[in-house]
Amino acid sequence: MARGELPDYPWDLMAPYRATAAGHPDGIVDLSIGSPVDPTPQVVREALAAATDAHAYPATVGTDELRTEIVRWFERRRGVPGLTVDHVLPTIGSKELVALLPFLLGLGEGDVVVHPRAAYPSYEMGAVLVGATSMASDDPAEWPAETKLVWLNSPGNPDGRVLGVDELRSAHRRARELGAVIVGDECYAELGWAGEWAESPVPSLLDPRVVGDDRRDTLAIYSLSKQSNMAGYRAAFLAGCRTVVGRITTVRKHAGLMVPFPLQQAMIAALRDDAHVAEQKERYRARREVLKAALEQAGFRIDRSEAGLYLWATEGRDAWQSIERLAGLGILGGPGHFYGVHHPEHVRLSLTASDERIAAAAARLRA
Secondary structure (H helix, E strand, O other): OOOOOOOOOHHHHHHHHHHHHHOOOOOOEEOOOOOOOOOOOHHHHHHHHOOOOOOOOOOOOOOHHHHHHHHHHHHHHHOOOOOOHHHEEEEEOOHHHHHHHHHHOOOOOOOEEEEOOOOOOHHHHHHHHHOOEEEEOOOHHHOOOOEEEEEEEOOOOOOOOOOOHHHHHHHHHHHHHHOOEEEEEOOOOOOEOOHHHHOOOOOOOOOHHHHOOOOOOEEEEEEOOOOOOOHHHOEEEEEEOHHHHHHHHHHHHHHOOOOOHHHHHHHHHHHHOOHHHHHHHHHHHHHHHHHHHHHHHOOOEEEOOOEOOEEEEEOOOOHHHHHHHHHHOOEEOEEHHHHOOOOOOEEEEEOOOOHHHHHHHHHHHHO
């Protein structure tokens, strides 16, 4: 496998806009990165504190208690029954899994990794790191015969797009035809806002309505970063095809990749407690309503954004011009250029700012 040439880190281009926004008399409102600002739930922190006597090496597969809790969570929160502990695996956050999965699956030159048209850059970087080819496509009919890995992202980052059961089923069927591994990145699944997703759970790729009883070469990944304000814990997990999970586990064992035991205990506490998830969702709901109304009043159109942690907005002009306008108001966003070539007029604005900062941004936009 040959590693491709890595591009410059795109966020370095934001330095002058950050400087402009930071010069606002009332301070910067940073909506560019989806990093949680609210406290980690007390139940999680207490579980971590109680597990600090961690003198032995943890197992790569995690404890039976954690894996059992992941299985129960998938059935309770994602509508995915029938998993066992052999179908799940904890990981050190979800970003490392996204970037490393082509390597863990043995992909290389000549292989194609498909990802959404509006996409988190790590899908492409995972392909680049092993010398594979990345392809941005939302249409399963376009996926070539060389496709070895398909990434779905629902709800999407940056655009908040949700794939319904029919869309997931179509993608799964095409992946089966190609013999490709298909993975649903579902890290924002608890944050449904608009349309049917305001009332109905966002469906999982592992939902029986999608895969029936055939989980072959099919995975779903999830992170506790957003629902539980645990981004600093690097707490995530995957589930699905027992064979693929086993292959990934073997490589991770050889590489010494394992989630620390205290963090596993914190994950168990987070997975068992649904109350804090509901509370955090309501915080984001209130912030979203305030920010969305102000953006629309300021001349932005909000596209997609029916779920997830971001508003996908456009003024109908190049995103860098919108980023410059926002920076002049002391607001920092992310240009659509960072998420592929297909959305050059959109900006991504995160809901991960305090109530006070969201209110400040809204006041500036209205003014």
